[in-house]
Amino acid sequence: MRRGFLLATLALLLLLSGLFPDVAWAYAVPPTEEDRPATHTVAAGETLFSIAKRYGVDVTTLAQLNALPNPRQIYAGETLLLPLPEGYPRADWQSHTLALAETFALLAQRSGFDWLTLARANRVLNPERVTLGQSILLPPQTTSLTVHIAPAGETRLTLALRHALPYWQIAQLNSAPLYAGAAWVAPGAAASNTLPYPITALTLGPQPVTRGEATVLSLETAELANCSITYLDQTEACYRQDATHLFAFVSLSPMLDSGEYKVALTVQYAGSEIALDLPLLVAPGRFGYERIDVSGSLSQLMDASLMEAERNALDAVADLRTQQRYWDAPLDFPVQAAISSYFGSRRSYGGSYNTYHSGVDFRAGTGTPVRAPAAGQVVLAQKLAVRGNAIMVDHGWGLISGYWHLSQIDVAVGDWVSRGQIIGRVGNTGLSTGSHLHWEMWVDAKPVNPLQWVEPFFPIPPAANAEAAPSLE
Ligand SMILES: [Zn+2]
Structure with a gap:
């Protein structure tokens, strides 16, 4: 009777093995090194000896690895660590149960080991497929x-x-x-x-930054350091606020494509240097379109070579990186008047929209006083062909302001001006079709939206030198 049952079972097994050849013999082949999991959950009836034999490992090693005081006492459902092949770091590694949202990459980052080493040490063939609750061997945590x-x-x-x-x-x-x-x-x-030494605080904001605007890198260090940033092939040294605080500005053309860019930060301290890449998200912003019809004598001023020469002269002046800061944010408006054209508007002078408005226009009557929005030193004060009577003021830390089409200039190059001081009068000189003030703001030698600077867009601490320039009364 019993014998007949056994034969029937064998026959059934053989039949099944014929139907499912892969399944029937799976357990007959010991798992290879590659297939061996990092852990084993004890099934009912298993002993440490049977488990060791199954994985081809040594019983003593298995007992030591799992710190089993009595190798005979293992329980169904208990998770045992399995030894790793030679060549993998494992001395004080601990089993970690994968929690919600934990990925292999994250565990690797936290452990300080690279992704591949961790995957190999755990014999995980596809690290993308690790699942919630799965046990992974990890070295002691270096980051929480x-x-x-x-x-x-x-x-x-x-x-x-x-x-x-x-x-x-x-x-x-x-x-x-x-x-x-x-x-x-x-x-x-x-x-x-988690911040690499000597960095104790670091921000690059606000983000995303609208193209045509500026954003600020703020760095705090544990000891005296210098830094520089490189973005869009432009390198700028950081400005020093005090012994442990550095700032740098990222200024973006309104014609830049929106998207994700990179700011490479380099920090030098005590003969060492560290480098970090920071993401820079650039939002498209909204810009108007303006068609400007220029006729008569003004059209002569549209001459390409004339415009370029004037532009080059201004670029040279705006290319200043004064290490002292004379301004405090936010800045004041240079005039109290309605805005007639915003920064960044795409402009066509009787042709295609291949240029943009590089400042903000305020509609104001000729003679209206123009006031310095912050302290600084006058670096340009002269009549220009296209921009008419023009003034440029260096406020320090690479921030330069410009005032075009004035009817009158009240300052000279080299003068120090204080916040609120009258520097000139609104007019209609140069390439202008009506009395207005064109106000421009340059950061890192590029025009940016001046209106950003009359708002508190970033908490920059007060300048030691603000409103206290050398020759002010
Ligand atoms: Zn303008």
Whole structure:
């Protein structure tokens, strides 16, 4: 009877093996090194000896690895670590159960090991396919990270702002854009330790920055340091606020394509240097279109070579990087008058829209006083063919302002001016079709939207020298 049952079972097994040849013999072949998992969950009836035999490992090693006081006492459902092949770091590695939103890349980043080493040490063939609850062997943690769930409407940028974390750090840890309910990770209690020495705080904001505007890099260091940034093939040295605070500006042409760019930061300290790449998100912004009809004697001023020569002269003046800062943000308006044309408007002078308005126009009557929006030194004060009577003021830290089409110039090159001081009068000189003030603001030798500077767009601490230029009364 019993014998007949066994035969029937064997016959059934043989039949099944014929139907499912891969399945029937799977357990007959010991798992290879490549297939061996990092852990084994003890099934009912298994012993340490049977497990060791199954994976082709030594019982003593298995007992030691799992710190088993009595190798006979293992329990069904218990997770055992399996030894790793030679050549993999494992001395004090611990089993870690994969939590919500944890990825292999994240674990690797936290462990300080590269992704491939970690995958090999765990014999994970496809690190993209690790699942929630899976056990992964990890070296002792070098960085603490916490997992959060994103509320509706949250972006990586708003998270960075709300949690007072550098945007680049959030972006680096969370590569995909967020959606409501998505898990995201942030540096935990040891957040400040994740910034490479000597950096203790770092922001590049506001972001995204609208093209045609400026954004600010703010760096705090543990010891005296210097820094520089490189963006769009332009390198700018940082300006020093005090022994541990440095600032640099990123200024973007309104004609730049929107998208993600890179700001390469280099920090030099005590003979050493570190480099970091920071993401720079550029938003398209909205710009108007203006067609300007120029006729008669004014059209002569549209001569290409004449315009270029004048432009080159201004570029040379605007290419200043004065290390002292005389301005405090936000700046004042140079006149109290209605705006008739905004910065960045695409302009056509009787042709294609191949140029843009490089300043802000205020409609104001001839003779209206023009006041310095911040302290600084006059670096240009003369009559120009296209821009008419023009003034340029250097406010320090690469911030230069310009005032065109004036009827009267009240300052000379080299003069120091204070905030609110009258420097000239509104007029209609040069290439101008009516009395107005054209106000321009340059940062890193490029025109940017001046209206950004009359708002508190970034918390820059008061300047030691602001409103206290050398020869002011
Ligand atoms: Zn203008």
